[in-house]
Amino acid sequence: MNKILLIIQREYLTRVRKKTFIISTILFPVLYLGLIFGTGYIAATSGSNLHVAVIDSSGYFDKGIIERENMKDSSSVLTLVNMKPESLKVNFKNLGYDGYVVIPARLNWEDTAANYFTLQTSRTIGLEGAQPVQTKLNNIWSGIKNEKLGIDITKKTILERNTISLGTINVNDTTADSGVATGIGYVSGFLIYIILLLYGSQVMMGVMEEKTSRIAEVIVSSVKPFQLMLGKIIGIGLVALTQFLLWIAFVFIIYNVSAASVNSSAMGGMIGGVQKVFTSINVPLILFCFIFYLLGGFFFYSSLYAAIGSAVNEDMREAQSLSFPITMLVIISIAMMSAAMKDPSGPLAVWGSIIPFSSPIIMMARIPFGVPGTVPWWQLGASMVALIGGFIFTTWFAGKIYRTGILMYGKKPTWKEMLKWAFKKS
C-alpha cells in the first residue's frame, strides 16, 4: 500500500511539474472562450456591405420605399437606377456598385408562385452573400403586397405577433428546465468525453514509458506489477482531476470578474442565464455525480488503455490501432448522447446510462433533467453499481495483461493474444 502511494506520488509530481501541464491548463479555457467570443465578434462586425443597383421594370419599387428600407436595414444598400440593363451591366462596377438586380415587368403581386431573379455581381460572393439583399427586397415586397391586399398595420401586427409558443414543465418535477438541462447535459457529457480520451491515452503512453526506458524489470523487482499499474492509473487520474478543478476555478474567476463589471449586454445576458441554471438544477447532486462518473469512467477506460500500453512494443501506431476499439466506444457514447437527450426517459437513454461503457457520458447528460423526476433513484443506483463493478473487472483484467505484457518485448500483440494472457494462471 505504501508502495502504491510512492508510485502515485511520483507519477503525479512528474506530470504536474511539466510545463505542458501548466500551459494546457491555462491555454485550453482561454482558447475555448476566445473561440466562442472571437467568432461571434467577427461574425457581427464583418460581412461585406453590398451596394446593389436595382432596375425596376415592374413599377412596384420606388425610390422612397427603398430609401426607407435602407435606413432600417444597413446590412446592404439598394439604389434605384434608371438605366438600361445592357449599359448597367458594363458600367455598374465603375459606378461603385457591387452588383445589380433587374426586376422584370412580369412581377405581379397577385401571383401565387415564387419569383426567381438574379443578383449580377462583379466578383463571386459567398453562399450567403445574397441573403441581406434578398431579405431587404422581400421586406419591401411584403410591404407592397400588404398594401395591395388591404392589410394595414393592425392587421399586420395580428398576423405576425399573435402566435402560440410552447414551454415545457414536468408535473412531477416543476423546477426542471429542458433548456438548461440540455445545456448542462451537453457540457458535462462533452467534458467527460474529452477528459476520457485525453487522459486515457496519457495512461497508455505512461505505461509504455516503462517499456521504452527498459526500467520495467527493475521496478517489477521492487513492486508487484499490479501495484505499478494501479499507481500509474491513480496518479494520472489525480492529474486529470487537478486540471479539471483548475479549469473550473479559472472559469469561476472569469465569471466573477465579469459579474463585477456588468457593462456589456452580452455579458449581462450570460450572467442572467447562469443564475437561472443554479435555480433550476440540483447543483450539489450534479457535482457529486459528475465527479463520480468522471472518476468511474476514467478508471474503467484507463485500465483498458493501460493493458494496451503494456502489450505494445513502443510503436505508437501499434498502440493506436489496438486502442481503436476502445476509442470507438467512447465516441459512440458521445454520439448516442444527442439522441438520448431528445428523449431522456426513453429506452436508449435508460440503457445507455446503465451500461458501464456509455454510462459516464449518457447518465451525466440525463441527470440535469432531474433526479428523481427523469432519472429514478433505482436507475441512478444501478448505473453506479454497474460502473463500479465494471471498473473493478477491467482493472483485474488489465492487471493480468499488464503483468505479462510489461516484460515481453518483440511479440506482436493482438487482442486474442492479450485475452490469452488474461486467463492464464499467474
Next chain:
Amino acid sequence: MLYCQRNWRLVSGSLLPIDHRSSKYYTFCLVTVIFADNFFAMPILELHHLRKYFATQKAVDDISLTIEKGQIFGLLGPNGAGKTTLIRMITGIFYPDAGEIKFDGKTFDPINDIEYIGYMPEERGLYKKMKIGEQTLYLAQLKGLSRHEAMSKIKEWFDKFDMNSWWNKKVEDLSKGMSQKLQFVTTVLHEPKLVILDEPFSGLDPVNTNLIKDEIYSLSQKGATIIFSTHRMEQVEEICDHIALVNKGKKILDGTVKQVKHDYKENLFRVGFSNKLMAEHLAIHLFEVIKKTDHEVVIKLDPGFSNNDVLQYFIHKGLAIESFNEILPSLNEIFIRLVEGSPVTRQFQQVTA
C-alpha cells in the same frame, strides 16, 4: 570454551559468574555452539527442483542450486539457457511452476524478501526524463528505505563514485558508462543481502569495469552474496569462487572454479628447460608431446604416471628444468566443450504442461 562462555552470556543474558562450571553448563555450551554454527552456515539461497515452462519453451527444467552467504557465484550459460528466467524467479518477478525457493533459511516471500535483494537486469534502463537524484531516491524508497535513510546512503555512494554533479541532470544526458554506474548504485544502495548482476560489465570501458569489480569485491567482503551472470568467462575466472553452468534449462555444472578446472583437466603440463630439447628427450611412454619449441614442451601425461615420474625422467636425462606448470583448462574451453553439441540457436519446443 571462551567462545562458549561468551555464548552463554549472550544467549541466556544471565549474570552467572564465569567460573561456575557444571556439566549442565558444558552441555548447554555445546548445544549453543552447534546451534550457532548451523545458524551462521545457512545458505542465503536454496533452489530445489525449480521448473518454469512457457508455451514454447521449457525455460527452467528441474534446477537445484545452493548458494552460501558471502560467495561470489557465477551463473553461466549460453544464450537462451534459462538464466534470466531463473533470475526472475529468484527476484519474485516470475513464479515457478514447480519447486521451492528458500531465502535465508525460510521460504521465499516475494513481497517482503525482495527488499533484501538487489537486481541489475541485462536490459539496462532508467526513467530517461527523470532527474537522477530524484530517481535514485524513488528507487530506494521502493525498496523499503525511508526517505532519510535513502538520502544519506545516496550521499555516500555519490561521493564514492564522484557523482555529485549529476544530481539535477536527467538520465538521458548521461553516457552509457555513466548510466551503468548509476544503475549499479541504485542496485546496491539499500544494502541488499543478495545482489544479482546480469552482465554488469557489458559496454563498460576498462576503467569503469575495474571500478565496478572493486565494488563487487568490497560488497562481498562486507558480507553480501553476489550472483553474477555472464558469458565473459575470463571475468568469471577472475572474480567468482563458485560457478554453475546451465544449458537448455538444466544445470550441467556446479562447483568451485578450482574444482571445475580440475574435473576437466586433461593432464596437460608445460615444461621449460634451459637446455635445447632434442627428439630423443621426448621419446618416452610417460607422456605424449602436444607442442614443442626449442626450450619448452607441452605434454599430456599418460594416466598412471605422476608429475614426479616426469620430473625424475627429465632430471635423469640431464636436462635442467626451469619451469613446470599444469595447464588447467580455461572456463571458456570447458564452456564450449560442454555446450557444443547442443544446437547453436535455441529451439522452440512443443510443451505439454
